[in-house]
Amino acid sequence: MIGLTLNGGLGNLLFIYAHAYYLSKKLNTSFVLIKHGEPILLYRYFNVERNTFYYIDQIFFEHKGFKLFFSHYLRRIYLSCMQLLFVSKVVVVNNIEDPLIVLNNVKDGTVYEGYFQSELYFKSYANELKQTLTIKEKYANEYLKNFDWLKTKKKIVTIHIRRTDYKDAFGYLGLGSSNLILPFDYYHQLIKEIHHPLHFYVFISDDIAPVKAEFAYLPNTYFSEENEITDFQLMLNADICIIANSSFSWWAAYLNKRKKTVYCPKYYLGFLKEIEYPTKIYPENWIQIAVR
Structure with missing residues (x-):
C-alpha cells in the first residue's frame, strides 16, 4: 500500500490523486488518500476510482451521526494504524525536484507528501486518467x-x-x-x-x-x-x-x-x-x- 497526503484546493488534489493513481498501477498496489478536515472535493465533483480505503472512510468517518471532532479523531487513529501496518517510511517530495528522478525511486509501503505538479508524475497513465476524471452527471447537467x-x-x-x-x-x-x-x-x-x-x-x-x-x-x-x-x-x-x-x-x-x-x-x-x-x-x- 502507498499513501498520499492531501493538501490544497481542487487543482492540487487532482495532481495528488493522479500521482496516487500512477503509483498504484506502477507498483501494483492499493493507495489511501490521507486527508484532514473537510470531505475531499475530488470525490464531490468527479467520477473517480474508489477503493476499499475510500469506502471505509465514508462508512465510519463521514456518517451524519458523528460529530465533526469525533469523526476527525477516529480518522487520525485509523490512519495511524494503517501506516503502522502497511507503511515503512514517509517521503517528502519538493517542487524543485526533477519528477523523473523522483519516479526512479518510488517504492511500495511509503507515504508520499508533496504536490506532484507535473504531467510527468502520471504521464504513463495519462490517457486512462483523462477517461477516469469525468465530472459527475449532476454538475455536468447543470452546466449544460x-x-x-x-x-x-x-x-x-x-x-x-x-x-x-x-x-x-x-x-x-x-x-x-x-x-x-x-x-x-x-x-x-x-x-x-x-x-x-x-x-x-x-x-x-x-x-x-x-x-x-x-x-x-x-x-x-x-x-x-x-x-x-x-x-x-x-x-x-x-x-x-x-x-x-x-x-x-x-x-x-x-x-x-x-x-x-x-x-x-x-x-x-x-x-x-x-x-x-x-x-x-x-x-x-x-x-x-x-x-x-
Whole structure:
C-alpha cells in the first residue's frame, strides 16, 4: 500500500490523486488518500476510482451521526494504524525536484507528501486518467442547462485570473515576492496577439470586480460569478485556454478534450525570478508566454 497526503484546493488534489493513481498501477498496489478536515472535493465533483480505503472512510468517518471532532479523531487513529501496518517510511517530495528522478525511486509501503505538479508524475497513465476524471452527471447537467447558449459562439476563449489567495501567500518560497499574482499585462498582451472578431471571451476569477473593470474595453465577453465546478467546466469546454499560474486552470485546460490551444505563464510561480517552479510543470505542447 502507498499513501498520499492531501493538501490544497481542487487543482492540487487532482495532481495528488493522479500521482496516487500512477503509483498504484506502477507498483501494483492499493493507495489511501490521507486527508484532514473537510470531505475531499475530488470525490464531490468527479467520477473517480474508489477503493476499499475510500469506502471505509465514508462508512465510519463521514456518517451524519458523528460529530465533526469525533469523526476527525477516529480518522487520525485509523490512519495511524494503517501506516503502522502497511507503511515503512514517509517521503517528502519538493517542487524543485526533477519528477523523473523522483519516479526512479518510488517504492511500495511509503507515504508520499508533496504536490506532484507535473504531467510527468502520471504521464504513463495519462490517457486512462483523462477517461477516469469525468465530472459527475449532476454538475455536468447543470452546466449544460445554464450554458447551452455558449454553443452559439464560434470560438470560446477562457481567461483565468487568480488573485485573492495569491496576494500574500508565497513569501516562504523565495521567488521574489510573497505576491505572485500575474500582472494584467500578461493577459492584455495575449489578447492583443490572438484577438479575432469572432472570439468570445469568458473571464474567470476569484475576484471578478477588478477584472471586469480592467477588461471592460473588450466586446463579446462574459464575466463568470459561478461556483468553482462551473468555472472549471467553462475552461473544460473552451477552444483557447489562457491559464494563470494556478493548478485549478492547469487541470481544466489539461482535461479539456477539444482541439484546444493552451497559453500559460512562463516559469509558473517563478516568473519574477525567471526560475521554473515547480519543475517541469507544463506539458510540451502548451505555449509558454513571458510575463513582463
